[in-house]
C-alpha cells in the first residue's frame with residue numbers, strides 16, 4: 275500500500291465512523307477506486323442552503339497529502355454561491371495555495387459547508403460566464419485570485 | 426473566502442476523537458504524525474508543539490521550499506526549528522535530521538498550461554509540431570544547404586510518423602525558401 279493509500283484509508287475509516295454533520299462519504303464510489311471519492315454534502319440548517327443536497331468529487335494524486343486534492347461540485351445541483359462556478363469549480367484558497375498536508379477530506383468538506391453557510395445572497399461569481407467557457411477541466415489548473423471579500 | 430478556509434483548519438484533524446472511541450485509539454492519537462496520521466516515525470516536534478515524522482515533514486518542506494510553515498498552525502518551521510524526540514526504547518539515538526533524508530519520489534508534474542486563459546492553445550499535438558516546424562525553419566535551411574553538423578539532437582528514427590511529417594515539412598519549407606529567394610531575385 276502506498277503512503278497515499280494508507281492515509282486515505284485512515285481518513286475513510288474516520289469519516290465513515292464519525293462523520294461530521296451534513297457530510298456523508300459515498301463508500302461505494304471509494305471502494306471502486308481509492309483515488310476518487312464522492313462525498314454528499316447537505317446544506318446546514320438555518321443557512322440559505324438548508325435542505326439542499328450537493329455532491330463533491332475528490333481526486334487524489336499519488337503525491338497526496340503533499341499535493342492538494344482536486345475538489346469540485348458535480349451532479350445536478352451545483353450550489354449558487356459567489357465562489358462556486360456553475361461548472362462546479364470552487365474558489366477556495368485551501369484547495370490550492372493554502373493547502374496543507376494536515377488538512378483532510380473532512381476538513382475540506384467542513385470548510386466548504388462553512389463557506390456555504392456564511393453566504394448572504396445566492397448568486398454566481400461575477401465572472402461565471404467567461405470563466406466556465408474558458409477554464410480547464412481541472413480546477414487546480416486555474417490561477418485563482420483569492421479576493422478576501424466577505425462572502 | 427480565506428476566513429472560511431482557515432476557520433476549520435486543524436479542527437477535524439489532530440486526534441480529536443469523540444467519546445466512545447476505544448481507549449487504544451484515544452491514547453495513540455496523541456503520538457500520530459499530523460501528515461501521515463500514523464504513529465510518528467523518527468518523530469520531531471516543532472516549536473509550536475506539532476508532531477511529525479521527520480520524513481513526512483521533510484517532504485513537505487521540500488514541496489514548498491520558500492514557504493516553510495507548520496502544516497497544522499502555519500507557524501514558521503524549518504529543519505533547524507524542530508526538536509527530535511528520543512523515547513526510552515530508542516537504543517541508539519540518532520538525530521533523524523542527520524539521517525539521509527528519504528529520497529524524494531520521482532516527480533512527474535503534469536504539464537501546467539495557462540489554465541483557463543487560452544483553452545484552445547496546447548490542445549492536441551498539432552499546434553506544437555507546427556510551431557516547431559516554423560521555428561526550426563532557418564536552421565533547417567542552413568543545415569541542409571551547408572551540410573552543417575552542430576550538436577542538435579538527431580532527427581527521429583525514419584519510418585516514425587513524426588519523421589515523415591518532418592520530412593514533409595522540411596521539404597515544404599525548402600520549396601517556400603526557394604520560391605522566396607527566386608521572388609527576391611526577380612523583384
Ligand SMILES: [Zn+2]
Pocket residue numbers: 458459460461462463465466477478481
Ligand atoms: Zn508521518
Ligand SMILES: [Zn+2]
Pocket residue numbers: 471473474475495496497498499500
Ligand atoms: Zn504548528
